[in-house]
Amino acid sequence: MNDDAMDLRARNKQTTREAISHAALRLAIEQGPHGLALVRVHDIATAAGVSPRTYNNYFSSREEAICSFQADQSKRVGEALRSRPAGEPLDEAVVAAVIELYTNPEPDKAGLRMIMSTPELEGEALKAFTMAEGPLAEAIATRTGPGRDLFCAVTAAAVAGAVRVAGRHWLEPGNTDSFATILRRALSCVFPAARPADPQDQ
Amino acid sequence: MNDDAMDLRARNKQTTREAISHAALRLAIEQGPHGLALVRVHDIATAAGVSPRTYNNYFSSREEAICSFQADQSKRVGEALRSRPAGEPLDEAVVAAVIELYTNPEPDKAGLRMIMSTPELEGEALKAFTMAEGPLAEAIATRTGPGRDLFCAVTAAAVAGAVRVAGRHWLEPGNTDSFATILRRALSCVFPAARPADPQDQ
DNA sequence: CCCACAACTTGCGTGCCGCGCACCTAGTGC
DNA sequence: GCACTAGGTGCGCGGCACGCAAGTTGTGGG
Numbered sequence: 001m002n003d004d005a006m007d008l009r010a011r012n013k014q015t016t017r018e019a020i021s022h023a024a025l026r027l028a029i030e031q032g033p034h035g036l037a038l039v040r041v042h043d044i045a046t047a048a049g050v051s052p053r054t055y056n057n058y059f060s061s062r063e064e065a066i067c068s069f070q071a072d073q074s075k076r077v078g079e080a081l082r083s084r085p086a087g088e089p090l091d092e093a094v095v096a097a098v099i100e101l102y103t104n105p106e107p108d109k110a111g112l113r114m115i116m117s118t119p120e121l122e123g124e125a126l127k128a129f130t131m132a133e134g135p136l137a138e139a140i141a142t143r144t145g146p147g148r149d150l151f152c153a154v155t156a157a158a159v160a161g162a163v164r165v166a167g168r169h170w171l172e173p174g175n176t177d178s179f180a181t182i183l184r185r186a187l188s189c190v191f192p193a194a195r196p197a198d199p200q201d202q
Numbered sequence: 203m204n205d206d207a208m209d210l211r212a213r214n215k216q217t218t219r220e221a222i223s224h225a226a227l228r229l230a231i232e233q234g235p236h237g238l239a240l241v242r243v244h245d246i247a248t249a250a251g252v253s254p255r256t257y258n259n260y261f262s263s264r265e266e267a268i269c270s271f272q273a274d275q276s277k278r279v280g281e282a283l284r285s286r287p288a289g290e291p292l293d294e295a296v297v298a299a300v301i302e303l304y305t306n307p308e309p310d311k312a313g314l315r316m317i318m319s320t321p322e323l324e325g326e327a328l329k330a331f332t333m334a335e336g337p338l339a340e341a342i343a344t345r346t347g348p349g350r351d352l353f354c355a356v357t358a359a360a361v362a363g364a365v366r367v368a369g370r371h372w373l374e375p376g377n378t379d380s381f382a383t384i385l386r387r388a389l390s391c392v393f394p395a396a397r398p399a400d401p402q403d404q
Numbered sequence: 405c406c407c408a409c410a411a412c413t414t415g416c417g418t419g420c421c422g423c424g425c426a427c428c429t430a431g432t433g434c
Numbered sequence: 435g436c437a438c439t440a441g442g443t444g445c446g447c448g449g450c451a452c453g454c455a456a457g458t459t460g461t462g463g464g
Contacts, residue, residue, distance in 0.1 A: 008459095008461085009410095009412075009459090009461080012412080016413095041449080041450065042449090050414095051413070052414095053416090054413055056452075060452085061451090123329050126325075127328060133363075150391065154360075154363065157367050158364070161335075161362065168355070185352055189352065189357060210430090210432085211430090211439095215441075218442090243420080243421065243422095252442080255444070258421085259441080259442075262423085264421095
C-alpha cells in the first residue's frame, strides 16, 4: 500500500513482483484465451526485466503470476469490512465494503475477461476469490460476536461466491450495467433482508 | 452409473479411469499431506496397471486424478435436485438433494482430510465443488421459472460454498457430529427461511 | 566512513511432466 | 469373418519447478 512505509528492499521487492505480474497479464491478454501455452516463463521474465529464475522466486506457475492481483485484492476484504462503522448492520456493512473494494477502481475488463474465459486461469481466479473467505469470516465474526463460526464461514463463502457470479454476469457480452449495480443485485440474493422481494433481482 | 447401460469399450474406459483415480488417491493418502511431491506419475500409473502415457490420456495432473471423484460427484447435483418432487419448496428440495448426494454413502474421511490439508489438492477440490454450480443453477431455474438467472447462479454458488464449509467443519479434529447434521446447519445459513432464527446454527 | 552481515538476484544443473506422433491391440457393426 | 474405429503404448521433445552456490545490493553497528 504505502510505499514509503517500507524500506528500500521491501519496495524493490514489491516493484519486482508487480512488474512480473503486470508483464504476465499483459502477455496473456496479447495471446488471447487460446494462446496461454504460448506465454513462456522466459517471455514473462524478459518482459519484466528479470531472469527466469527470479520470476519463479515470486511465482511458481504462470497462472499464479497472471492472477496475483486478484489474490492481493482478496486479502484486503477483511480490513475493508472492519473499516465500516461499528453500528452498521451486517448486511449493509458487507455490501458497502465489498462494493468499495471491488469497484475502486473499476476492474480491468479485458484482463478479467481473459482470465474468466481461460479454464486454467479460471481455476486460479477461483482460488483468489476463495482466499477472501478466511479474512471475511473473521471480520464478520467481530460483528456477530463469538460462537457462530459456521454462520460466519458460510456467509463469507456466499458473499465470495456472489462476487464471483457478479463478475461473470458483468463480463457477459450483452451487459450494460456497471459492476457496482450487478454486485448490489447479486449480494441482495445473499442478504434478502436488505432488499426483501426485490423485483429487480432478475 | 449403470455399467450395463454402456458397451464394453465405455465400461473399460470407466474402469481404467477409476483404477487410476483410486490408485492416485490411495498413494496420496499413504504419503500424507507433506509427501505429495513423492507421488510420481509413474507410481500412479503402475499401481493402476497402466502406462504413464495412458494415465495422462485421462488426467493432466496428479491433483486432477486424486480429486476426480469429487468432480464426478459434483456433476450429479443437478439431477439430484431434479429428482425431488415438483411441489416441494426450493429450500427444502435443495437441502434434501444435497444431503442425499453428499451423504450417500458417507464420504471417505481419510481421503477428504488428506485433500483438504494439502494446499495443491485444496485448489483442485475447490474446482470440483465449483463444478456443481452450473448444473445446480440450471436445476434451480426450472423451479423458480425463467428470468432470474442471477438469483439462481448466486444461490447455487452459496449452496456449493456451504457444502465446502460444512466439509471443512466436519473434518475438524474435535468434531463429533455427522456430516448430514453439519450440512443441514450450514445450509440453514443460506436458507434462513427454512429455519428462522435457529439457535443451533452456531 | 567503512565494514560485516543479510537479503535479493542470477546461472547452472537435474529430474519430472505434458503432450504430439506413430504404431499396436481389442471391441464393434456389417 | 472382416474392415473400421477407439483406446493403449513407446518414444521423444520442449518446458518448468526448484536446489545450490556464487555474485550483487541494501542495512546497521562501530
